[in-house]
Amino acid sequence: MRNILYIIEKEFKHILRNRSILPAIFVAPMIQLIIMPLAADYEIKNINLAIVSGHYSSETQHLIQKITCSGFFKLVKETSSFEEGKELIEKDQADLVLQIPNDLEENLVKEKKGKVLIFVNAINGTKANIGATYLSSILKTYNLEFIQKEFGLTNPVDLRYSNWYNKFMNYPFFIVPGVLVTLVTMIGAYMCALNIVKEKELGTIEQINVTPIKKHEFILGKLIPFWIIGFFVFSVGFFFIGMGIYGIRPLGSILLLYLFLAVFLVAVLGLGLLISTYSQTQQQAMSVAFFFMMIFMLMSGLFTPIESMPNWAITMAKFNPVTYFIEVMRMVVLKGSGFADISGHLLKMLGFAIFFNSWAVWNYRKTV
Amino acid sequence: MQTVIHTENLCKAFGDFKAAYNISFEVYKGEIFGFLGANGAGKTTAMKMLCGLSIPSSGKATVAGFDVWTQTEEIKRNIGYMSQKFSLYEDLTVLENLKFFGGIYGMSRAEIKEKSQQLVHELGISQFANRLVKSIPLGWKQKLAFSVAIFHNPAIVFLDEPTGGVDPITRRQFWDLIYQAAARGITVFVTTHYMDEAEYCDRISMMVDGEIKALDTPENLKKQFGVETMDEVFYELARKAQRKGD
Known part of the structure; x- marks a missing residue:
């Protein structure tokens, strides 16, 4: 116990004196947490739309107005030539081209029937997909209104939406807790792995190995400082940025989040320790840690929902500790879930913690 | 004389390669024991076994x-x-x-404080006491590293x-510290490549392959090989080596 305290004291001195690590731990995550939710927005706006129509009847103008008023589209060009519309897509200036035939109004009046055509630039799949969906939903509403007007019918089924858990579909409410989790993960696994490997590089670990410090004392002495720093970064991110800047008001218990964080940090620090036992240089440790971080981030459901991934990816995501913490964060913060709701997640996280740490301790050798 | 290190047919093999083979010797309390050999002769391997870093x-x-x-x-x-x-x-x-x-060697905080002040005073490095180690001259660092190695008053260093x-x-001053410790x-167990330092040792062992x-003592070794200096003793023995140094 005494030895552990001496090591912790020494570690904090190393960390606080390192001018390049210190900002990486405390400043960079905060900047990321402020910037990323603003930039990485799910909502697709500013979809570039070109309209091809040779004849502007009142019906056509009414339709165009409906589309532009929705706020999702930017009308880049109105043209009478289909060729020009095609060229706009080819030059990547338009995401969608809507072709309205010249005789739309005529057909609507005479035959109560008309046709419009949408061309989609599918290079950016997400944007194209969502854009086409928005556009067709506007056209659907237009259809309904037309039917109501012409045939004097009312909607048989009146459709209304109510957004639960995130009433105004506030994007940062959804993304900030997730980004915070990935930042805590980075600090845990990355910094911890680098710290231990640095002692290997400098040769000071050899000195440690001839002292009576026991394996578990060394490991705990190394992990505890980063465990504390993880708590600190999480708290600053959660209270100052999440609640302060983005106005997130967690519905569930913050203590519950801290309980989960405590176990989660043990798991990712264990991973960091594991990486360090297999690396001889900081460069090796960084490459390996970076590989895991990329997978952890992209396959955690942070940006893209896990449910829409292919089956093999869903299976992989289940072996990603970050997935569980992001889920728990969203459940507790947005839904107000309690201990019973997240106990399964907590149990799995305990499993990760035991797995990574046992492997790391097994692989950490004091003797050569 | 009290024996502090005793080895008998100590071996360390890495696969087929015998890094250290049938090592047998004794080191006595308060002795300065020189451990010599060309690069790759197996000195570090033997030393690691004695320090508990490597299992024989x-x-x-x-x-x-x-x-x-x-x-x-x-x-x-x-x-x-x-x-x-x-380090x-x-x-x-x-x-x-x-x-x-x-x-980490179990000294109490009061003891550490007292002995630190004493050490800094004895070494005459009061001006460096609160400076980061990276900012002090190499010679002082070496002396300091030695002082740290014997700070907890071990039986053997x-x-x-x-x-x-x-x-x-600085080397001369360093050896003064070694004499003081002895x-x-x-007990001082030291490996070196400087043959003048070998002369300072009470007894010397030479490892080859x-x-x-x-x-033996430096005097006896010189007599045994009929030469004037330790340099020549080293050369006589080391040139028979089959292994290439690294």
Whole structure:
């Protein structure tokens, strides 16, 4: 116990004196947490739309107005030539081209029937997909209104939406807790792995190995400082940025989040320790840690929902500790879930913690 | 004379390669024991086994009365070690290094404080006491590393090429520290490539190709080989080596 305290004291001195690590731990995550939710927005706006129509009847103008008023589209060009519309897509200036035939109004009046055509630039799949969906939903509403007007019918089924858990579909409410989790993960696994490997590089670990410090004392002495720093970064991110800047008001218990964080940090620090036992240089440790971080981030459901991934990816995501913490964060913060709701997640996280740490301790050798 | 290191047919093999073979010798309390050999002769391998860093393949050895097979933790408590790579913490101050290493060897905070002040005073480095180790001159760092290695008053201190890269005057001062430690009853086990330093040792062993080929006082070794200097003794023995140094 005494030895552990001496090591912790020494570690904090190393960390606080390192001018390049210190900002990486405390400043960079905060900047990321402020910037990323603003930039990485799910909502697709500013979809570039070109309209091809040779004849502007009142019906056509009414339709165009409906589309532009929705706020999702930017009308880049109105043209009478289909060729020009095609060229706009080819030059990547338009995401969608809507072709309205010249005789739309005529057909609507005479035959109560008309046709419009949408061309989609599918290079950016997400944007194209969502854009086409928005556009067709506007056209659907237009259809309904037309039917109501012409045939004097009312909607048989009146459709209304109510957004639960995130009433105004506030994007940062959804993304900030997730980004915070990935930042805590980075600090845990990355910094911890680098710290231990640095002692290997400098040769000071050899000195440690001839002292009576026991394996578990060394490991705990190394992990505890980063465990504390993880708590600190999480708290600053959660209270100052999440609640302060983005106005997130967690519905569930913050203590519950801290309980989960405590176990989660043990798991990712264990991973960091594991990486360090297999690396001889900081460069090796960084490459390996970076590989895991990329997978952890992209396959955690942070940006893209896990449910829409292919089956093999869903299976992989289940072996990603970050997935569980992001889920728990969203459940507790947005839904107000309690201990019973997240106990399964907590149990799995305990499993990760035991797995990574046992492997790391097994692989950490004091003797050569 | 009290024996503090005793080895009998100690071997270490890595696969087919016998890094150290049938090593047998004794080191007595308060002695300065020189451990010589060309690069790759197996000195570091042998030393690591004695420090409890490496488990032998076969043979027997005790260090400070503890068995290298079963009591490595007890050995570690009773030895000091200074590696050829400088291994104090550069981003801690002199006093902080002393505090850390004193602490993990079980010294009390009061004892650490008192002995630190005493040490800084004796070495005449009061002006460096609160400076980061990376900012003090190399010669002082080496002397400091040695002082840290014997700070907890171990029975034996192992020095692995401690004077690499330092000037002759500092080396001389370094050896003064070694004599002082030996006079206090600390046994010194030192590897070196400087033959003038070999002359300073009470007894010397010469390793060639993983085996000890000679062991005696510098005087007797020179007589035995009929030469004038330790340089020549080293040359006589080392040139028979089959292994290429690394």
